[in-house]
Amino acid sequence: VNTLTSLRLNVVLDLQWVDAGGKSLNGGGPWAMPDKDSLLFWQDVASHYRYYSNVLFELLNEPHPSSAACWVSGCKMTDKVYSADCHCTKTVTYQAVGMQDLVNVASRTGAKNLMLVAGMNWGYSFTQFPTFPVVGRTVVYDTHPYPYYNKLASDWDTQFGFMRVKYPLISTESGEYDCTSTYLSGLYDYFDAHDIGWFAWSWTTDGNACGYPRLIQDYQGTPTQLMGQFIYNRLHSYS
Numbered sequence: 711v712n713t714l715t716s717l718r719l720n721v722v723l724d725l726q727w728v729d730a731g732g733k734s735l736n737g738g739g740p741w742a743m744p745d746k747d748s749l750l751f752w753q754d755v756a757s758h759y760r761y762y763s764n765v766l767f768e769l770l771n772e773p774h775p776s777s778a779a780c781w782v783s784g785c786k787m788t789d790k791v792y793s794a795d796c797h798c799t800k801t802v803t804y805q806a807v808g809m810q811d812l813v814n815v816a817s818r819t820g821a822k823n824l825m826l827v828a829g830m831n832w833g834y835s836f837t838q839f840p841t842f843p844v845v846g847r848t849v850v851y852d853t854h855p856y857p858y859y860n861k862l863a864s865d866w867d868t869q870f871g872f873m874r875v876k877y878p879l880i881s882t883e884s885g886e887y888d889c890t891s892t893y894l895s896g897l898y899d900y901f902d903a904h905d906i907g908w909f910a911w912s913w914t915t916d917g918n919a920c921g922y923p924r925l926i927q928d929y930q931g932t933p934t935q936l937m938g939q940f941i942y943n944r945l946h947s948y949s
Contacts, residue, residue, distance in 0.1 A: 715764055722826070722882065722909075723755055724768035730789070731804035739791040742774045743784065743806035752816045760821035768826040768882060769812040771833060772854060778838030781830050784808040813846040821848075826882060828852040833883070834861055835869045854883040856923075857893040866900055880907040885923025891940035898944055910941045 714721050729738040731745045752769065759765045775781050787806040792799050809827050816825055827844050829836045833854040853870040855861050861869070873879050881901065886893050894910075901908050911923050919927070925938040933939040 711759065711762065711765060715762065720764045720766060721762075722766045722768050723759065724771055724882075725751060726771045728770075730787075730802045733802045733804055734791075734793045734800065739793045739800075740772070741787070741791055741802070741804075741806075742776075742789045743780060743787050743808075744770050744773075744812060745804050745806060749807060749811060749815045752812055753819060756816035756819040756821040756823070760819055760823065762823065766824045766826055766850075767816055767821075768828070768852065769809060769816070770828060772883075773809065773828055773830060774832045775806070775830065778830060778842035780806060780808065781838075782808045782810050782842045782844055784811060809844045813844060813849060817846055817848075823848060825849050826852040826880065828854065828882075829870065831860070831869075836873050837869060839873065850878040850880050853879065853881050855881065855897055856884060857886055857888075863896050863900070866897075871900070871904055871906075874904045874906055879904075880909075882909045883911040884908065885911045885925075886937050887921060887923060889920040889934075889936060891936045894937065894940060 711721050725748060727738040728741050728745050728748055729735065730741050731747065734741065752767065756767065773781055775787065784807040786803065788801065788803045790799060790801045813825055813827065825846055825848050827849050829851065830838065833852060836851060851873055870879065884894065884897060898908065910925055913925055915924065915926060915928060917924065919934045923937060924934050925941055926932060927934055933942045
């Protein structure tokens with residue numbers, strides 16, 4: 711973080727996986743909601759980085775509970791996911807905490823960092839937000855659109871776009887799996903028209919560039935075709 715700060719870069723610290731209350735060992739897994747250990751994580755991280763104005767906290771990468779009430783306040787969660795400790799699929803029951811709990815525990819440290827709260831449906835949807843809001847003085851809401859059947863252009867207004875009227879909104883992930891830029895072209899036009907900030911995914915050379923949303927061919931930053939080149943050109947178009 712200090713190295714990136716010295717380069718005048720913003721830094722997102724992102725909780726990607728949880729350990730399901732200690733039941734998913736080693737690297738944990740992409741469980742649907744955070745657990746009590748996640749509270750300890752953010753208490754520690756927020757205490758350490760609360761004076762770094764360039765450090766953003768993405769509280770959980772892609773929550774995907776079955777109810778908005780659980781998204782806000784937590785619930786008893788039974789979930790099935792691939793687990794790194796056994797290299798197998800596990801079904802685990804654990805006590806999940808809500809996204810509001812994560813906001814609260816980070817805020818109590820005195821941290822005034824921007825806190826990114828991803829929506830439901832793998833960090834995408836805010837349709838239940840008016841009834842089940844997660845709130846905080848430094849909260850920015852986060853959506854992750856990808857070209858799946860329920861995340862297409864016809865859904866954007868109702869799933870997340872309406873939030874921009876009253877709330878700060880960003881997208882810390884989006885991409886394509888088909889070596890084209892058709893989806894992203896329309897998406898970024900939409901973002902720009904609604905003043906929604908965005909990050910592209912992902913800066914990695916792993917995997918097939920036509921089967922995973924890779925931006926680069928190598929770590930010298932050579933863009934992939936066509937998605938990486940599209941992002942490269944799009945960023946330059948703002949200058």
